[in-house]
Amino acid sequence: MSERYSASGLMNPFFPDEITFGEKGVTFKISKLFRSTDNFVFYSDISGVEVESGMFFSTIRVIPRMRPEIIINNFTKGDAKKVKELILERVQS
Template sequence: MNERFSASGLMNPFFPDEITFGEKGVTFKVRKLFRSNDNFVFYSDISGVEIDSGMFFSTIRIIPRMRPEIIINNFTKGDAKKVKELILTKVQA
């Protein structure tokens, strides 16, 4: 299961955030102008997923156990819902 989701290019065309699903966990790549931050979280370490939806785009908030939350911006509402469903399916398995 190596699915990958990228944030919308409209808000940040050169450095979109990415979410990549692996066998044991999820990698969240949050990009900025001169740096990027990769966070790998095991499915078993995720305690919750929240979605904040705006008019066009959504923010995904991952709540891991024992670590600060991870915030990924500018995903389409459909992609945000799919990411949440995939994570919750793996967390409950």
């Protein structure tokens, strides 16, 4: 069973970024106008998660080992906090 979180539709109503939790890892889908990028990272390969909150929305930074960081934008503060908690919970297991 996988959980999915989507970025707010206010900033990018047609192509919101998505985070999907799977059994072995997490998938980050970063969408642009004519393309999207899917990044799958095993939980064991994640070394940290940071949340930067603005007035309305938050940015999530996932820091994998041996790869560049993954940045996903425009999540609600509550969703960003929940995503961080879920990732760190599964990384420590």
